[in-house]
């Protein structure tokens with residue numbers, strides 16, 4: 001046996017199913033000690049003064065950890081919680097329990113990689129081996145038909161090459177028993193992290209929020225079962241995916257995928273089963289297509305390193321952004337005076353989630369209509385999104401900001417046209433902007449067009465009950 005006791009350090013891989021790191025450790029045949037470490041750097045504030053891990057994500061994370069601990073207890077182990085910088089406390093703990101190796105999942109972005117390297121160095125100096133494994137993508141890094149440094153810059157090319165030349169590996173089995181040392185070695189497993197550990201309060205549930213999700217592998221598998229099999233929604237995903245209201249227009253798997261409560265391969269395997277047992281069509285393919293977008297941003301992040309977070313982006317575009325804090329605040333609070341933008345931002349602030357359509361619209365408004373620094377938008381999303389994923393978030397923002405690798409020059413979204421296409425009757429805006437609720441039909445999207453008499457009848461006073469628009473929007477017809 002190469003290692004008789006292995007510490008498995010969990011990060012964004014909070015699951016037992018299809019977890020290569022865990023399985024490889026178990027295959028060594030020795031004892032396994034699963035550990036999660038609360039890193040103080042994740043609790044710090046961003047440059048905008050917001051917590052890096054905001055309340056929605058922290059809440060989802062604590063639920064995921066609770067679920068993971070329960071799963072470990074069921075297979076005869078436990079999950080240990082540590083506080084501090086992993087490169088110090090994880091190695092210290094490994095030494096204390098005389099673990100001969102630390103196994104963990106690889107990350108791709110700069111801060112995380114720095115932690116990996118730090119941990120490997122300290123562990124090496126203590127005579128503890130480290131092994132890390134590639135997880136989290138649909139296509140394994142080693143199965144790509146090109147070296148990472150030559151990852152195609154354009155998504156379509158990336159997708160076509162991997163679809164043609166790479167195979168998706170089968171998921172690893174879920175362990176049913178784990179060899180775990182007795183209490184004599186680890187008398188104290190540490191308390192479950194609480195929101196207060198992040199200096200945060202539990203987010204209040206908004207009455208009209210439809211988003212009812214909780215963190216953890218159990219609920220991830222439940223959501224997959226519900227969306228695919230019980231509600232049978234996968235077969236029309238392509239037609240519904242641009243929706244705005246409710247649990248059913250898209251899979252809502254992103255928060256669980258972000259923390260690794262479920263693997264993309266598990267989702268893919270279930271799509272294939274659905275295609276065999278129910279139906280195979282454009283929609284079933286399209287969910288996989290979206291998972292390939294997720295892979296693409298991860299490989300692009302690995303290829304370009306810190307450029308992902310830099311204002312000039314991959315294109316090395318000149319920094320001509322505005323940094324108007326007052327205007328940014330209005331955008332963030334959902335008080336721009338443009339109802340479709342405001343409704344989406346208020347949904348984000350109230351629930352930690354926003355549809356993909358909404359994200360594109362508010363991001364385009366910030367960068368194109370207001371000309372404000374795209375990294376401010378990305379930082380705001382980082383703090384608020386329950387499904388925050390470093391590569392998907394910064395990669396998508398770079399795209400919208402025009403500093404990424406999108407071959408299309410113009411990523412401008414005409415807000416009124418978007419409203420006409422995706423919220424024709426204004427129901428979404430009505431849900432999130434109560435002060436406009438009385439306005440009927442599409443008029444809710446352009447309250448500035450109402451006459452004084454109409455405003456009086458509706459008890460609407462622009463500039464008082466609801467703001468005037470910050471910018472003049474192009475008409476419906478204009479691109």
Ligand SMILES: Cc1cc2nc3c(=O)[nH]c(=O)nc-3n(C[C@H](O)[C@H](O)[C@H](O)COP(=O)(O)OP(=O)(O)OC[C@H]3O[C@@H](n4cnc5c(N)ncnc54)[C@H](O)[C@@H]3O)c2cc1C
Pocket residue numbers: 241250251252253254255257258287290291293294297354355356357359360363381385387388389390392393394396397400
């Ligand atoms: C500005 C901006 C920021 C974003 N930030 C994030 C983020 O932090 N985390 C995140 O997971 N997604 C992000 N996205 C992508 C996308 O909006 C969400 O993945 C999607 O809305 C999640 O809902 P869903 O799980 O129901 O998606 P579905 O439509 O059901 O798609 C299935 C899965 O495919 C993946 N996916 C779908 N669209 C994209 C995409 N454009 N890029 C990458 N992966 C995608 C997600 O993992 C998603 O769960 C962002 C998009 C934009 C425009």
